[in-house]
Amino acid sequence: MFQVQILGTSSAIPTVSRFPSSQVVTINDRHHLIDCGEGTQMQLLRYKVRLSRLDAIFISHLHGDHILGLPGLLNTLSLYERSNPLKLFAPSALKGVLDTIFSQTHSYLCYELEFIPTEDFQPGEVAYARKNFEVKILPLEHRVFCRGFHFQEVNKKPKFNFYKAKSLGIPNNYFSLLKQGNSITLENGLMVKPEEVHFEPDPPLSFAYCSDTRYSEELIEYIRYTRLLYHEATFLHELKSRAEETCHSTALEAGKIASQAEVRQLILGHYSARYRDLTPLLKEARSVFPQTALAKEGHVFKLKDFL
Amino acid sequence: MFQVQILGTSSAIPTVSRFPSSQVVTINDRHHLIDCGEGTQMQLLRYKVRLSRLDAIFISHLHGDHILGLPGLLNTLSLYERSNPLKLFAPSALKGVLDTIFSQTHSYLCYELEFIPTEDFQPGEVAYARKNFEVKILPLEHRVFCRGFHFQEVNKKPKFNFYKAKSLGIPNNYFSLLKQGNSITLENGLMVKPEEVHFEPDPPLSFAYCSDTRYSEELIEYIRYTRLLYHEATFLHELKSRAEETCHSTALEAGKIASQAEVRQLILGHYSARYRDLTPLLKEARSVFPQTALAKEGHVFKLKDFL
Numbered sequence: 001m002f003q004v005q006i007l008g009t010s011s012a013i014p015t016v017s018r019f020p021s022s023q024v025v026t027i028n029d030r031h032h033l034i035d036c037g038e039g040t041q042m043q044l045l046r047y048k049v050r051l052s053r054l055d056a057i058f059i060s061h062l063h064g065d066h067i068l069g070l071p072g073l074l075n076t077l078s079l080y081e082r083s084n085p086l087k088l089f090a091p092s093a094l095k096g097v098l099d100t101i102f103s104q105t106h107s108y109l110c111y112e113l114e115f116i117p118t119e120d121f122q123p124g125e126v127a128y129a130r131k132n133f134e135v136k137i138l139p140l141e142h143r144v145f146c147r148g149f150h151f152q153e154v155n156k157k158p159k160f161n162f163y164k165a166k167s168l169g170i171p172n173n174y175f176s177l178l179k180q181g182n183s184i185t186l187e188n189g190l191m192v193k194p195e196e197v198h199f200e201p202d203p204p205l206s207f208a209y210c211s212d213t214r215y216s217e218e219l220i221e222y223i224r225y226t227r228l229l230y231h232e233a234t235f236l237h238e239l240k241s242r243a244e245e246t247c248h249s250t251a252l253e254a255g256k257i258a259s260q261a262e263v264r265q266l267i268l269g270h271y272s273a274r275y276r277d278l279t280p281l282l283k284e285a286r287s288v289f290p291q292t293a294l295a296k297e298g299h300v301f302k303l304k305d306f307l
Numbered sequence: 308m309f310q311v312q313i314l315g316t317s318s319a320i321p322t323v324s325r326f327p328s329s330q331v332v333t334i335n336d337r338h339h340l341i342d343c344g345e346g347t348q349m350q351l352l353r354y355k356v357r358l359s360r361l362d363a364i365f366i367s368h369l370h371g372d373h374i375l376g377l378p379g380l381l382n383t384l385s386l387y388e389r390s391n392p393l394k395l396f397a398p399s400a401l402k403g404v405l406d407t408i409f410s411q412t413h414s415y416l417c418y419e420l421e422f423i424p425t426e427d428f429q430p431g432e433v434a435y436a437r438k439n440f441e442v443k444i445l446p447l448e449h450r451v452f453c454r455g456f457h458f459q460e461v462n463k464k465p466k467f468n469f470y471k472a473k474s475l476g477i478p479n480n481y482f483s484l485l486k487q488g489n490s491i492t493l494e495n496g497l498m499v500k501p502e503e504v505h506f507e508p509d510p511p512l513s514f515a516y517c518s519d520t521r522y523s524e525e526l527i528e529y530i531r532y533t534r535l536l537y538h539e540a541t542f543l544h545e546l547k548s549r550a551e552e553t554c555h556s557t558a559l560e561a562g563k564i565a566s567q568a569e570v571r572q573l574i575l576g577h578y579s580a581r582y583r584d585l586t587p588l589l590k591e592a593r594s595v596f597p598q599t600a601l602a603k604e605g606h607v608f609k610l611k612d613f614l
Contacts, residue, residue: 013386016352020379038379039346045323064382064412072327072345072375079320093411100407104400105371106451144413 002027002133002153002205002303004228006269006295007043011212011234011248012065013273014038019297020065021270023230024049025151025207027133033057034149034209040069041076047298051077056128058135059090059118060211061146067094071101078109085112089127089135091145092117118147124222131155138222140213143247148213150223153204158195165197205303208263211270214244215253220261227306229263230295232270233281239272255285255292264306269295309334309440309460309512309610311535313576313602314350318519318541318555319372320580321345326604327372328577330537331356332458332514334440340364340380341456341516347376348383354605358384363435365442366397366425367518368453374401378408385416392419396434396442398452399424425454431529438462445529447520450554455520457530460511465502472504512610515570518577521551522560527568534613536570537602539577540588546579562592562599571613576602 003026008019020037024044031054033040044051054077060066067090077086088094095115102108121127123139132155138148160179170192174184178194185191208223211232223229234248243250249257251268258266266289268281275281278294285292293301310333315326327344331351338361340347351358361384367373374397384393395401402422409415428434430446439462445455467486477499481491485501492498515530518539530536541555550557556564558575565573573596575588582588585601592599600608 013383014349014352014379016349019349038376039349042321042323042326042346045321062412064379064408064414067412068375068379068408069345072321072371075371076320097407097411100404101371101375104404105369105374107371 001029002151002207004207004230004301004303005047005049006267006297006299006301007040007047008035008037009269009271009295009297010037010065011270011272012063014065015273015276017297018271018273019043020068021211022069023209027130027151029053030055032135032151035060035066035211036068036070036073037065038068041073043297044073051080052082054086056087056089058149058209059088059094060140060148060209061142061144062091062093062097063144063212066212067097070094071098071105071107074098074109074113075102075107078107078111082111085114087114087116087128089116089118089149091147092119119145121147123147129154136222138208138210139216139218140210141216141218141247142212142214146212148208148210148219150206150208150226152206156201156204158198158201161197161199168192168197170197202307205306207303210257212248214247215249215257217257217260219257223257223261223263225262227264227303228267228301229258229261229265230267230269231257233268233285234270234272236275236280236284251281251284252288255288258285258289258292264291265301266292267295267301268292308336309514311514311537311608311610312354312356313574313604313606313608314347314354315342315344316576316578316602316604317344317372318577318579319370321372322580322583324604325578325580326350327375328518329376330516334437334458336360337362339442339458342367342373342518343375343377343380344372345375348380350604351380358387359389361393363394363396365456365516366395366401367447367455367516368449368451369398369400369404370451370519373519374404377401378405378412378414381405381416381420382409382414385414385418389418392421394421394423394435396423396425396456398454399426426452428454430454436461443529445515445517446523446525447517448523448525448554449519449521453519455515455517455526457513457515457533459513463508463511465505465508468504468506475499475504477504509614512613514610517564519555521554522556522564524564524567526564530568530570532569534571534610535574535608536565536568536572537574537576538564540575540592541577541579543582543587543591558588558591559595562595565592565596565599571598572608573599574602574608575599
């Protein structure tokens with residue numbers, strides 16, 4: 001299982017229906033939070049995300065709308081008596097901010113918060129490696145140091161083709177050898193290689209989170225062929241100059257990046273509060289990249305839908 | 308107009324329906340925020356509280372569930388280009404916390420934030436005086452330095468009794484003199500004092516916010532005869548020992564304080580997340596003080612209902 005649930009889609013100013021940035025990437029029942037705007041812990045409660053399954057938090061950059069939910073969430077985990085360590089990937093200065101807040105609010109975390117500065121990684125480098133997936137760092141261009149995150153399946157095993165094996169007349173007691181990757185020779189002299197009785201593995205699923213960032217073609221090589229791309233689209237292109245000033249992207253630019261990177265599906269988000277109706281942003285991105293959807297609070301994107 | 312709107316009623320851990328502590332006291336169309344837990348700015352949006360009418364913020368103490376919505380709210384006011392100064396009454400250490408957050412998140416407030424440390428006032432002292440009301444500081448007893456706030460009308464003018472004036476045969480052209488507090492002598496020699504043609508002024512309306520605090524009889528003299536009292540009731544009395552450990556109150560104790568202080572109406576709040584159903588807390592408080600209500604998100608208490 002590999003899915004992304006949207007918790008917040010607003011840019012700096014929230015609206016009645018839009019919370020600041022946050023998303024949960026769930027892979028094999030383990031949760032990974034990306035950004036943690038104010039109210040994230042309430043959104044996690046609303047969408048019944050089990051906090052005990054939260055393994056790591058990834059923070060793109062130190063603007064309030066991406067981090068102000070973090071002290072409350074970390075404190076709540078402690079009040080729930082979490083014992084497992086929690087990894088926190090973030091720009092290094094966040095540590096001092098958290099230390100100040102926790103010391104002045106007399107808070108103490110009962111679990112280990114393992115802080116990993118994102119400055120320690122080059123763009124494209126793996127920051128977090130697990131058995132079945134890894135997370136690479138993406139270069140984003142914002143007013144402050146900012147990094148995106150690329151989740152990708154690894155070590156995907158091919159599935160055994162039972163019917164093919166039977167049709168070749170292979171007795172059942174050879175199957176485990178073949179599944180372990182060994183070649184076998186049958187009594188009739190037929191040699192069978194493991195790849196002959198396995199399906200091609202599905203191509204690895206992947207998700208890239210790119211927010212906040214100006215339009216940056218440098219990003220493209222890092223996210224090429226990604227299945228699902230979340231790219232910020234703070235403004236319509238008619239506000240291109242405002243986007244440039246603030247180092248944000250327009251919906252058209254998000255579509256252009258998706259198109260050049262040949263991703264399977266684009267999700268827009270990080271909307272300016274000025275847009276009550278988001279349809280114009282969607283239409284603009286679709287004009288250059290039809291496979292575009294709007295991020296909305298609570299919406300789940302399942303990666304298997306973008307094979 | 309004098310009313311209190313509840314924005315958040317949870318204690319440290321929020322629930323799906325309960326936000327951390329925050330309330331808006333509105334007097335004559337000006338808003339005053341008390342405490343600012345995470346998500347307060349979203350609650351203000353939800354209940355259509357006009358931010359341009361926010362004059363002052365009062366923070367009881369430096370625990371996360373009372374302050375973590377503050378950086379986001381202050382920043383949003385700046386993004387809305389507020390120009391009026393904003394008063395912030397809070398324990399002095401909050402200033403350093405805000406300074407750290409704003410500097411590290413590259414935020415700059417475009418308006419003046421006038422920080423007033425609550426340590427500067429003795430209990431009972433007026434911290435904020437306006438033409439028609441004043442706010443006094445209340446002594447609360449919590450694990451950390453904590454102060455409550457007592458809003459009370461002042462300089463309430465008596466209303467002119469038009470019918471009484473007519474019945475005394477006073478010509479209309481004398482009315483303004485009488486309304487201004489002058490005595491008059493009619494042509495027939497009758498002397499009329501202003502108090503003869505004015506109603507007794509309504510007794511001043513008042514609201515006291517007492518959270519977080521252990522059961523403290525020292526508080527009673529400061530809130531005697533208050534119309535509306537918000538008193539925390541984190542636990543049922545069966546968890547009295549837990550209340551003592553954490554310097555919180557039980558619902559029974561909130562009722563006892565209300566009863567001894569002879570207030571008109573008690574509101575309970577700051578509920579532990581362990582209570583999904585709040586009815587037992589209400590019943591417990593009502594067993595000693597029948598005029599008790601539960602604070603709930605969005606609920607408005609109009610002070611004129613407790614004359």
